[in-house]
Amino acid sequence: MSNRVLWYTHPASEFINGLPIGTGRLAAMVLGSPATERLALNHEWLWRGVNRQRDNEPLAKLFPEVCAQLLAGNLAEGTLLGQAFAGAGGGMSGKPNRVDPYQPAGDLYFQLEHGAVKNYRRELDLHRGVVTVNYTADGVRYQREYFGHLTHDLLLVRLIATRPFSGEFWLARIDDPDCTLTHTTTPKAMLMDGQFTGGLGFRVAARLVSTDGKVTVTPTRMTVSNANELILALDMGTTANDEDPVAEAGRHQLPTADWDALLVTQKMRYTELYDNFSLNLVATPAIDIPTDSRLEATRRGSDDPTLPILYLNYARYLMLVSTATAQLPPNLQGKWNENLKPAWESDYHHDINLQMNYWPVEASDLGFATRPLFSYLERFIPHARKAAQDLYGCRGIYMPLQTDPWGRSTPESYGWAAWTGAAAWLSQHFWLHYQYTLDIDFLREHAYPYLKAAAEFYEDYLIEDNAGVLQIVPSQSPENRIAGAGDLPVTLCVSSTCDVTLVRQLLRTAGRAAEILGTDADKRDHWQTMLAKLPPLQVGKRGQLQEWDKDYEEAEPGHRHYSHLIGVFPGEEITAETTPELWDAALVSLENRLKNDGGSTGWSRAWTACLFARMGKPQRTWGHLIHLICDFATETLLDLHPPRIFQIDGNFGGAAAVLEMLLQSDREELHLLPALPACWPAGKVKGIHAQGGYTLEIEWAHGKMKRAVVISRTTRVCKVVANAEHWIVVDEQGNRVPMEQDNRCLSFDIKAGVPLFITEGM
Secondary structure: HHOOOEEOOOOOOOOOHHHHEEEOOOEEEEEEOOEEEEEEEEEEEOOOOOOOOOOOOOOOHHHHHHHHHOOOOHHHHHHHHHHHHHHOOOOOOOOOOOOOOEEOOOOEEEEEEOEEEEEEEEEOOOOOOOOEEEEEEEEEEEEEEEEEEEEOOOEEEEEEEEEEEEEEEEOOOOOOOOOOEEEEEEEOEEEEEEEOOOOEEEEEEEEEEEEEEEEEOOOOOOEEEEEEEEEEEEEEEOOOOOOHHHHHHHHOOOOOOOHHHHHHHHHHHHHHHOOOOEEEEOOOOOOOHHHHHHHHHOOOOOOOOHHHHHHHHHHHHHHHHOOOOOOOOOOEEEOOOOOOOOHHHHHEEEEEEEHOOOOOOOOOOOOHHHHHHHHHHHHHHHHHHHHHHHHHOOOOOOOOEEEEOOOOOOOOOOOOOOOOOHHHHHHHHHHHHHHHHHOHHHHHHHHHHHHHHHHHHHHHEEOOOOOOOOOOOEHHHHHEEEEOOOOOOOOOOOHHHHHHHHHHHHHHHHHHHHHOOOOOOOHHHHHHHHHHHHOOOOOOOOOOOOOOOOOEEOOOOOOOOOOOOOOOOOOOOOOOOOOHHHHHHHHHHHHHHHHOOOOOHHHHHHHHHHHHHHOHHHHHHHHHHHHHHHHHHOOOOOOOOOEEEEEEEEEEEHHHHHHHHHOOOOOEEEEOOOOOOOOOEEEEEEEEEEOOOEEEEEEEOOOOOEEEEEEEEEEEEEEOOOOHHEEEOOOOOOOOOEEEEEEOEEEEEEEEEEEEEEEEEE
């Protein structure tokens, strides 16, 4: 049970040690103080909203000169000129950028009348999605429960005690000179209306659903006396989608005040979304002590083999409550922020962070969570087309490095953001969703249009050099720079490994999608021709995978980004079988980064673990996974970016590393237990998904695969990377299924929806 529960014997000392709840649209952080409780509230659309209509200056006339300087090898000059394409604010400009910051909606506070507290316990039950706080005071047992109701799309709070209690309740918001607040309180509700100067309006509503106590009010506070039970329902609304926030915050109603009935309907929906995946170890019990004590013991060197399972379960919970009713994907902090000026505006970063959020989603049966991601990306398309023309004179779409939810493709970070690879990278999530689901309607209506638009940009953007090679210029290895190329924090260049890999991946998948759909034969031929003309990836003088087109020295050898390794993970362009020399060079590059103190943020350490897992190195994966959890997490396991900034991408990246240890499915080949750690000698994973439309259950013992159940969405040939001479395939009646074997794979026919069993032969 302890790998399904985070629990503590003390309240949270700060926001980032709270326990998050949410529905997707709404979110809250529970701090659990028995003295003055604070529930920190967020609405996914509550961004300040001052710059919703921002636009780009036409800059395409500058594009040829930047390209000419870079192609001539004048990187410093080209980089300086190219900063016109990075925006005028943020970064190194000293001026504010135009990304609207994600904002707190306010806080629900309450104080109960009681004395000193004993026997305190605060917990988040991942199996139910409910936060509970229990304690005793003056001989009375108090219990508080909090959760986001996924059916009714409301945040619910219930207080009960073994004797009648009294307390005071109120709504408030951090002092903000650019936000006007108005409070209204009645015996049935506390309302707080806000208006940002030049931006959004919003409402926070805390409605009293049920109490058997006496209620009195002042203009800003509600007092409840002599109650045995109290239930509050919290809702919020904004003007973000041109709706009256009063209407949005009043739309969602509870059909009952029966708490047990509400828990039943919550459980039904939560179980439907969460419970189809599980990972358990055999004969390795979870350590049942408070989670902060567990974390501290692991930091001191104690073995805790199941701690990463808790971390994975928690990441799945965080994704579920960030997206279940959402229109927006998780931002840098998921949906939880208490600051008026959060780090990086708590925005959407497109050069790793948003992508990393979605790394574990498909494999761990959270495919529903992609809906807000694709909606968010498609919202950008009209302005992304305009931006491609305004900035570069190209067709297709341009996506910025960092942004907010308004669908405006404007670069906003001088010194950093002159990079065009975001759309290519993000397009791969459309392709992966098709690969996992084989949903042909999704491919036709959503995935292929985005892939095609992203590919069209490069049809115009690439420059053919005198040798007939299509060069990507300007190019960049995101957020990294070449030694001696100038003082700006990034270096523009010609055909970075990152960009070549992204364009190669984009053209390949766009062509494959068009082929499946039987459309755009001329496009397919053109993309194939472009693929053949892209520059090859290269191995440098130290045996490393070159990060740029030439073997430049890095200004920061331990850089946090592994952008040149995306062909290993999360991509599939570099593999041990198809590109062995590049595969070996990628490992050298990874080791070089780590020797120079790479992996220095939570998300970077998570990427390190994913890379080692993809490379089939279980103990290296394990070491970096434990490093991630112990050194880059709060006591409630929320991921940290130094110095101590909550940033949720590391949570999701760490979860992806766990999944990669258990199953890999690039090129639709099933690689079972490719990086199983030695401390997991026996266990079972159930409900794990694979590219090609597969769902699997895998059991192992003594560190080796014992039995696997494979179910396919379609009738097809299934390929399994295997020590084939020791395995057989049987059907539900135990009949042997014919299979073919080569030196790395066994292949067999599988029918849609009919399970087959892979097991050890006699």
